[in-house]
Amino acid sequence: MVGKQFPSYLLLLFSWLMMNQVTSEIPTSKNGCPSHCGNVSIPFPFGIKPGCFLDEWFEIICQNDNSSNTIPKPILNRTKLEVIEISVEGTFQVRNPITFLNCSDKQIRESTNLEGSPFKYSQNNKFAAVGCGAIALMNSGEASVGGCSSICNDTAYGNSCNGINCCQTSIPSNLKSSNTSFLNLPAEGSGNQCKFAFMADQRWLESGSTNISAIHEMVDVPVELIWELYxxxxxxxxxxxxxxxxxxxxxxxxxxxxxxxxxxxxxxxxxxxxxxxxxxxxxxxxxxxxxxxxxxxxxxxxxxxIDLCKKDPNYCGEGYICTDYRGAVGCSPPEHKKSPLEAILIGVGSGVLVLLFLSASAWLLTKYIKKRRREKFFKQNGGLLLQQQLSSGEANIEKTKLFKSDELEKATDQFNMNRVLGQGGQGTVYKGMLADGKIIAVKKSKKVDGFKVTEFINEVVILSQINHRNVVKLLGCCLETEVPLLVYEFISNGTLFRYIHDQNEDFQLTWETRLRIAKEIAGALSYLHSAASFPIYHRDIKSSNILLDEKHRAKIADFGTSRSVTIEQTHLTTLVCGTFGYLDPEYFQSSQFTDKSDVYSFGVVLAELLTGRKPVFMEAEEGGSLAASFILSMEENSLFDIVDARVLKEETGEKEAIMAVAKLAKRCLDLSGRKRPSMKEVAMELERIQKSVKASDYVEQNVEVVEYNRNEMTAPRNDVSISTWSASYGGIASLSDMEAPLNEKHMVTYK
Incomplete structure (x- = not known):
């Protein structure tokens, strides 16, 4: 009996010795410290017992319920998160709770707050919402940093999160804390059905083995964290x-x-x-x-x-000599005796020949690789699609420059993070300076895939057809880099969103300025809808996509999701895209985008200019929607209760103009697209209001002169009408000016 067990004992002893040898050769934990908890490896700076971890943030509690059938679970002590996997490359995976709404027997839990820790959420994660018509926001502190909405279809649950009953979106960088809230907007068939949202590792979420419809039975999902040593x-x-x-x-x-x-x-x-x-x-x-x-x-x-020659002595074959220097493995035939002079001559001659050959080969290979890479990236970045657009005659980009990659790398200091102007859903924008001293903005797309490339070429084609002073000008593009690049004129004063919602002592957003900016935006949209070579729908009008130049003139930006339509088309059927708070409810329900959808988004911008409030806010009233609260205030005749104090405190006596703009905004926010005005009508109405304001100012400034000369006037003062003063004012650009191509004789300077 003992004799039969002896070989097994030796086998186990040999395995144990081999494991300890490997551990000593390639250590992961500190000497004398446990290297595993259950099936999870615990590398330093993480550790299980005192002296084995860097500090208390990296302490692991190996939790065991004293059951012989249960595998111990590693728990990160400070955060109480269960660890799934740790990598010395700076990431680790933990279990993250799911947030439920209207789901029975489910506790409400939120993601762990990592503020003050050396951990943060990786951008390899996605924020997802599941349910019929689920609309979920990801919040950090009091601000919404992301969100998505799903389309309701009771028969379409499956293993993919593609917008139907399940939506997903990217998370921002350097995210430390996150909580989830749901918006209860009207959606057919959604009712009080169970909905839930979570942040999860993108690889797990998009895995074919993950059943989306079965996630509601879980309580947590895997999420990737980044650990850093500060x-x-x-x-x-x-x-x-x-x-x-x-x-x-x-x-x-x-x-x-x-x-x-x-x-x-x-x-x-x-x-x-x-x-x-x-x-x-x-x-x-x-x-x-x-x-x-x-x-x-x-x-x-x-x-x-890892010496490959020692690991596999026959790596080069029998009789050959194997050498491994820092991963460079060489195989040479057996040496034979040579004289010292012969060895020197052979060595010198071989070295010279090898050096010449390697130099020539490296030069030719570098030149060939550079050419092939440029050709590869040209095709990858939509060069063929752009050529197709050019040959079809749909695009007009004679004046659009094709920049070289090294020219833009030099302009942006190798795309230095210090040059970043902003980041959005389509990519990152860098500030640059060309060799001639011209300041530019370079947009670098996030990913190189078919969908992003189509958006990139779409933006090139659309912007190449636009020539309007209130639309950001496209200077050119670059197709020979790994990711596609667009080059715009540089707009120096940031976004309208910043001036509305953040106090700025250098530039006060007065009522007159707000009215002018609204008129400029409306004129540009009117041009896009009705005066461009093809009608163009922007599809993402919002205050953060409106920039102000050095003279604080408005310019519409970010045409990545825009679409041009033929004259015969009345709408565009697409997957729902846009920004919460600005999204047309009719478009959200039907997925049919029309020019009136842009009108609705512009109405929200008008409400922002009037009230100074954000389009979506955390308060519970009216579902946290600016559009809803604005319409309610108009119906209750309480508009001036929510008008921005910076507008009212001017005491300019322009309440009639404010009310006129508010009524126009209400028409733009009508739930029925057919009842909304066109952008051309909106632009004309704003121009009329601005002229009447200028006329009223002129009347007030000259009232003393009129009173002093009242005995000399041939007509009573009541005969002086607003239309008369409006006709006498010559400093406002007409609608035809806004719709015409930009040239010097149509330039208007606002002072």
């Missing part, structure tokens, strides 16, 4: 960059040569120090990716070279 830093007397925390010096460091300012980590690893904050640099180490090193770079001698 510590105060100092230089010691030997020039070593030593990372410290409140408890003193740590046993890992990131050294530097003061003469060359080159950072590094422990031997066989590489180091990066990101100065996100002057007092809190971020240290990130990694085992050299270009060599065959593996292990944990945060441990002394944690990165080990």
């Amino acid at each position: 510590h105060y830093s100092t230089y010691d007397i030997f020039g070593t960059f030593v990372e410290t925390n409140s408890s003193g010096f740590l046993e890992y460091n990131c050294y530097t040569d003061i003469a060359t300012s080159e950072y590094g980590c422990y031997q066989n690893s590489s180091c990066d120090v990101y100065i996100a904050n002057v007092n809190q640099p971020r240290l990130q180490c990694s085992c050299g990716s270009s060599w065959t090193f593996e292990g944990n770079p945060y441990l002394l001698e944690g990165c080990k070279d």
Whole structure:
């Protein structure tokens, strides 16, 4: 009996010795510390017992319910999150709770607040909402940072989250805290059905094995977090960059040569120090990716070279000599005896020939690769689609320049993050300066895929057909980079949203300025709808897509989701896209976008200009919708209770003009698109209101003169009408000016 068990015992002992040998060769945890909790590996700086983790944020509690059949669960002690997987590359996966609405037997839980911790939510996650007509917002603090809405279809549940009964959206960068709220907007068939929302790892959400309709039976989903090492830093007397925390010096460091300012980590690893904050640099180490090193770079001698020749002695074949230097494996035939002179001559001659051959080959290969990459990116970024548009005669881009990639890289300082002007759903915008000193804005798309490329070419074609002083001008594009690039004129004074909702002492948004900006936007939209070569629907009109130039003139931007339509078309059928608070309810229900959908969004912008309130707010009244509360105030004759105090405190006596604009905004916000005015009618009405305001100002300024000369006037003062004063005012651009192509004789300067 003993004899039969002995070989098994030896086998187990041998396996244990091999495991310990591998662990000693490629360590992941500190010496003498547990390396696993259940099936999860726990690498340093995480650890299970005192002395094994960096600080309390990285402490893992290995939780066991004392059942022999239960696998222990690793719990992050400070956050109480269950850990699924940890990577020394700076990420780890945890279980994140689902937020439910109208779901029986479900507790209301929110995502963990990570403020003050070295953790944040990765942008590899997606925010998703599931349910018939579910409309969910992702909030951080008191502000909404994202959200999505699903289309109701009781028969369409499945394994994909494509907008029908399930929607998803990206999350912002550097997100530390998040909570979920639902909007109760009217949606046919939604009722009080169970709806829920969550943030989850995109790879899990889009996996074919994930059943969307079965998620409501779960209580949490996997989410990816980023862990970072933030510590105060100092230089010691030997020039070593030593990372410290409140408890003193740590046993890992990131050294530097003061003469060359080159950072590094422990031997066989590489180091990066990101100065996100002057007092809190971020240290990130990694085992050299270009060599065959593996292990944990945060441990002394944690990165080990995997010698392929030792691992497989017959790698090169019998009789051949195998060499492995930092991952470069070489195979050479058996050596034979050579004289010293012969060896020197052969070595020198071979070296010269190899050097010449490698130099010529590298030059030719670099030139060939660069050419092929440009050709590949040209096709990848929609070059063929753009050529098709040109050959069809639908686009007119004779004046649009095709920029070189190195020209734009130099202009933006290699797309430096310090040059970022803003980020949106379509991409990131950088500020740049060309060689001739001209300031530009360069838009870099987020991803290179068919959908994004189509949007990019769509924006090029649409903007190339637009020539209007209140629309951001397209200067050109670049198709030979990894992601498509658009080059615009630089608009210096930011967005209208910032001036409405943030106080700015340098520029006061007076009532006269608000009225002028509203007229300029309406004129541009009227041009797009009825005066361009093809009618163009913007589809995302909002105050953050309206920029102000150096003279604070309004310019409409961001045409990534715009569409041009033929004269015969009355609407455009698409997947619902737009921004909460500005979205046309009729379009949301029917998915049919018309010119009246742009009118509705403009009506919300008018309400913003009048009230100074955001289109969606956290208060419960009227579902948190500016459009709803604005219409209610008009119906209850309480408009001036919500008008922006910065408008009322001017005491200009222009309440009639404010009421006229408010009535126009109410018409634009009519739930029935047929009852809304066209943008041309809106532009004409705003021009009439502005002229009447200017005329009233002129009357008030000259009333003393009229009174003084009343005995000399041939007609009574009551005969002076507003239309008479309006006709005498010559400083306002006419509607025909706004619709005509931009040239010098039509330029209007607002003072």
